[in-house]
Amino acid sequence: MQAEQLRVLVTKIGFDGHDRGSRVVAAYLRDAGMEVIYTPPWQQVGAVVSLAIQEDVDVIGISSLATDHLIIPDLMEALRAADLGHVGVVVGGIVPEIECQALRDAGVALIFGPGASREDIVSQVAKLGTDGRKTKLTSGEFAV
Amino acid sequence: MLTEPATKAKESAFQRLLDGDVAVLARAISLLETGGTDSEVLTNRLRNHTGSARVVAFTGPPGAGKSTLINAYVAELRRRGHRVAVLAVDPSSPLTGGAVLGDRTRMGEHSADAGVFIRSVASRGHLGGLASSIPAILDAVDAAGWQIIVLETVGAGQSETEIAEIADVNVVLNAPGLGDDVQAIKAGILEIADILVVNKCDLPHADRTVRQLQSMLQLRKAERRNIPILSTSADRAEGICELSDAISARIEDAKKVSQEQYRRRRLKGLLCRRAEAIVRNRLSSLSEADADRILEQVSQGKLSIETATEALIATVFSAVPSPYPQQVLNPKDDDPDNWDCGF
Ligand code: B12
Ligand SMILES: Nc1nc2c(ncn2[C@@H]2O[C@H](COP(=O)(O)OP(=O)(O)O)[C@@H](O)[C@H]2O)c(=O)[nH]1
Ligand SMILES: [Mg+2]
Numbered sequence: 001m002q003a004e005q006l007r008v009l010v011t012k013i014g015f016d017g018h019d020r021g022s023r024v025v026a027a028y029l030r031d032a033g034m035e036v037i038y039t040p041p042w043q044q045v046g047a048v049v050s051l052a053i054q055e056d057v058d059v060i061g062i063s064s065l066a067t068d069h070l071i072i073p074d075l076m077e078a079l080r081a082a083d084l085g086h087v088g089v090v091v092g093g094i095v096p097e098i099e100c101q102a103l104r105d106a107g108v109a110l111i112f113g114p115g116a117s118r119e120d121i122v123s124q125v126a127k128l129g130t131d132g133r134k135t136k137l138t139s140g141e142f143a144v
Numbered sequence: 145m146l147t148e149p150a151t152k153a154k155e156s157a158f159q160r161l162l163d164g165d166v167a168v169l170a171r172a173i174s175l176l177e178t179g180g181t182d183s184e185v186l187t188n189r190l191r192n193h194t195g196s197a198r199v200v201a202f203t204g205p206p207g208a209g210k211s212t213l214i215n216a217y218v219a220e221l222r223r224r225g226h227r228v229a230v231l232a233v234d235p236s237s238p239l240t241g242g243a244v245l246g247d248r249t250r251m252g253e254h255s256a257d258a259g260v261f262i263r264s265v266a267s268r269g270h271l272g273g274l275a276s277s278i279p280a281i282l283d284a285v286d287a288a289g290w291q292i293i294v295l296e297t298v299g300a301g302q303s304e305t306e307i308a309e310i311a312d313v314n315v316v317l318n319a320p321g322l323g324d325d326v327q328a329i330k331a332g333i334l335e336i337a338d339i340l341v342v343n344k345c346d347l348p349h350a351d352r353t354v355r356q357l358q359s360m361l362q363l364r365k366a367e368r369r370n371i372p373i374l375s376t377s378a379d380r381a382e383g384i385c386e387l388s389d390a391i392s393a394r395i396e397d398a399k400k401v402s403q404e405q406y407r408r409r410r411l412k413g414l415l416c417r418r419a420e421a422i423v424r425n426r427l428s429s430l431s432e433a434d435a436d437r438i439l440e441q442v443s444q445g446k447l448s449i450e451t452a453t454e455a456l457i458a459t460v461f462s463a464v465p466s467p468y469p470q471q472v473l474n475p476k477d478d479d480p481d482n483w484d485c486g487f
Contacts, residue, residue: 005177007174030244034242036243036244038245039249046256054170055263056171056174083167142161143189144156144157
């Protein structure tokens with residue numbers, strides 16, 4: 001049987017407009033065969049949640065070069081409230097070392113800094129997505 | 145529109161889809177996109193719950209403003225009190241299978257509106273402006289209770305009559321300044337148009353594009369020449385009311401088509417897409433030896449192209465077992481009447 005294609009949301013929340021990293025990463029993931037739902041910067045937390053639901057994504061990637069990562073705990077809360085706890089969240093960009101732990105505590109699975117390699121990003125996002133997929137509804141469950 | 149966890153446990157996934165649970169619909173769409181025998185039961189079950197949605201397709205060359213215009217049209221539908229679903233098809237890379245799906249970027253203003261469902265669909269190698277799973281996805285969105293479905297198709301070409309098969313209203317867009325202007329709209333795509341739109345009417349030379357379209361309309365069959373040509377500026381939300389009125393009028397016409405006819409039309413699309421996929425699949429499994437044998441005979445002039453093509457098809461169909469198990473063709477939980485679609 002055909003394998004289900006991985007679907008990844010690459011987006012930015014808050015006021016930071018540095019979008020180069022998110023574009024680069026979207027292209028990395030596309031070139032690795034994934035379907036990437038890409039948005040411009042300045043998304044609101046609520047919009048990210050409904051996008052993740054409607055697009056049935058396996059991974060949510062947030063790019064943050066300024067201080068937007070500080071909103072991520074709110075996003076994690078909103079995702080759990082919408083029953084999306086199974087969707088892996090990764091953050092990339094500039095996150096000061098001392099703030100990484102707070103993000104991990106909030107449930108962020110992976111953090112990538114400047115210079116993160118294409119190989120690392122692709123392989124780790126793929127693994128996270130494939131793992132998360134296992135908890136989703138299957139064809140069999142629609143048959144009963 | 146998420147159901148409470150308590151009821152969730154009781155209700156089946158399929159029932160939740162019918163009840164309008166958006167997360168469940170979104171998941172079902174992914175399964176239908178993947179296709180294969182696993183999703184067949186779902187495809188078949190859905191068919192008994194469809195027929196109330198109407199499909200409005202927006203087609204036109206890349207950059208004409210389809211996504212932007214859909215955004216404005218959706219806003220107008222919301223003002224008029226309708227809920228609306230959008231399926232936006234974008235091409236997959238033929239090399240890697242990956243895609244960046246960006247149409248909904250232009251529809252951002254609706255992302256937090258529960259009355260709007262937007263889903264990006266990658267074409268996954270299918271030609272003709274759609275993805276091969278689109279007929280099944282339309283069934284799912286229809287079954288989930290969305291009565292207006294807007295379909296954005298990939299670019300413009302000559303093989304988009306497939307879109308005409310499954311859409312009730314075909315809006316074909318063009319815009320000034322797209323290089324070779326109206327030539328970007330090929331005769332085939334013009335033939336399917338119920339409404340022609342010249343978008344970007346705020347740009348210079350838009351009137352010239354309108355005139356070119358008017359003369360191109362003469363290429364159509366006499367009884368189909370009399371269709372509206374509307375000017376819009378999707379950016380500035382101009383001409384959107386008129387467009388929405390024209391689409392509504394067409395939807396009313398489409399309602400004269402009975403539900404049963406309508407369902408059969410979409411079912412035909414589904415079966416044809418499926419048949420295409422099977423033939424393509426089989427061709428890709430043609431062995432080197434078989435290919436060489438036929439090629440040899442053609443190049444020596446022993447076989448005509450026509451006979452060779454038939455030989456090729458006969459070869460691939462005798463060599464490979466059916467990818468779909470027998471019981472799929474006779475689903476026991478389905479009304480057999482639905483299978484006799486008479487074409
Ligand atoms: C280019 C740049 C700009 C460009 C942005 C162009 C654009 N459209 O993106 C311009 C000139 C516009 C700009 C403006 C500003 N900038 Co600037 N900018 C940079 C710079 C030099 C490089 C960023 C970049 O594009 N890197 C290349 C990309 C490919 O790398 P990346 O984003 O890090 O992405 C990689 C990884 O982080 C990771 N990754 C990133 N996102 C994601 C997402 C996912 C899902 C995954 C898996 C991985 C991942 O993978 C990528 C590949 O390795 C950085 C300094 C730096 N070295 O980072 C400053 C920097 C980000 N800018 C900074 C500032 C302050 C500004 C301004 C406020 C300056 C001003 N006073 O006007 C403005 C604000 C702009 C705005 N509207 O928000 C500061 C931010 C400080 C902070 N974090 O607190 C920085 C760090 C410079 C500094 N040292 O002070 N900037
Ligand atoms: N001037 C002008 N630009 C427009 C209009 N509609 C869309 N555009 C721009 O045309 C570009 C392509 O639009 P998009 O909706 O993505 O086109 P699509 O590829 O057909 O979906 C974008 O930069 C839009 O902002 C319009 O009415 N007037
Ligand atoms: Mg588009």
